[in-house]
Amino acid sequence: MAQSGRWGRAELFFRRRGPRTILHRNYTTLPAQVIRPFYWEGSGRAYLYLLTPTGGMLGGDRLDIHIVLGPHAQVCLTTASATKVHPSTAASAEQSLAIELGPGSSLEYLPEPTILFHAAHWWQRTVVRRAVDSRLLLLEGWSAGRVAQHEVFQFSSLETTIEVYTEERLSLFDRMRICPAAYPYQALGLWEGRPHLLTMYLLQETHPVDVWLRAIQEELSADLVLAGVSRLEAPGIAARVLAGEAETLTRVTQTLWQKIREGLWGEPWNPWRKL
Template sequence: MFPSHNSLQTQTSVLRASFANGGAGTFVTDKYHTAPIKIAKAFPLEGQLGVIVMDVSPGLLNGDRYEFDWRACASTYTFITNQSYTKVHPSEEEGGSSMLQSFVLDEDAVIEHMPEPIMLYQSARLDNETRVTLAPGAVWMQADVLCPGRTLRNEVFRYRELRNSLTVYYGEELIFVQRQRVKPEEQMLSASGCWEGQTHWATFYLFSDRVNGTLLEVLQTVLDHLPPFQQHTVLAGATLTYRHGIAVSAASTAAWPLQQTMRLLWQAARMSLLGKPPLSFLKS
């Protein structure tokens, strides 16, 4: 977590929820939250449980910390999203905001985490950490889209700093670690091999002991046949991780082409790995 300014009082907000399988489907067994984040709605969703997270504040302010703790019991199937963009507001020179999301999945549990994009305002600083622990047969997938600021206000790469991290365990074995640090004022983001002319970034991760090369081929085929996105080009690639995972990175010059790309990858992964068609309300 970023150091806080001496005069800044850190505000931590917590959301914890557990899911179980009662035979008739997945349901919430217990939950706890502190303002301003909470579960707005949990509902049956085509053979799984849909969960929508609400943030009743303007977003992450200087000194704010959000902590999410998701626990999925055996054979549960949960789809988690939120209502709108995660907005990160300006920070003080030595301040910042942070978010920690923890996912623990028991045997054969499935969590699809598909949040709305993260928007970094001018002078924002965010430490964004995700931790995942998988049991045999469990499936965790997540799509993230990162916006460089409010582009119509000329805020492209005018945030202070972004730290992104993802750690994945299979049982007690560490199988994946990813670290990203972006400091626009100090880095040549437009250099070759870096962001170049792109402004928006997206990642799709899928971890499970069910992952294999066939699934990678399915997702690469999606990337090889993306539809046209008007004047926006999507640059993307997919790879198998060290063990039990697939990582996809994509870049473009707007959020919506990346959102659509992540959606196509997600739909293909659902069908190939789980035999599940696209959710009806997301079908194009």
């Protein structure tokens, strides 16, 4: 695709040094910045923010993110705020995310949702290459417009692809393409008036036990959301949630994250207060 806007890059390389994971090497250009990692659980896991301080993505802008975890590195990465995709006459704003996970490593990639403004075009591709004993918790969240301004499903297009390879073998492929002008996504059986979408993937070395999976399904069914949680063919799960309120989506995200940390991994979890 022709590039006419800003091109931001973030290259982050992590490795284990003693009990801690360190950001061994990094390189960023606007509209991407990274805040220095911090540690707050005693586990050695590195927490950090990826920032885009320019106010959002315009048509023709591109952001390339490359994350590499060495053996046994543990990282939790989020964004400080939602990504705003502004109107564009034709060109898409684009994001490319490449992740490499070494043996025994663990990455929780939990960005804030992407908000698609009126006439916005957004294209995103995520490619993950992981060792079989690594852990990946991957989140994508979407808001179908500026809901508080009654701007819902007025964006032009959303196209997103996720590919996960385990030891170079395809473990997961998911593609979504939405063009609101071409289809009534608010209709019964589709988004049903719920403008917020969450997709979460967990891939690890072993399948979650049935008791844990049923407990998650029951808890989500009691909330005011449309939700589904299923096993993947590769060891792991996929969850999709539709919510009427952004706060509800945040609460469900926190619940899933907590249940994975504590119930599956046996590790402490604390809510992450944003900047």
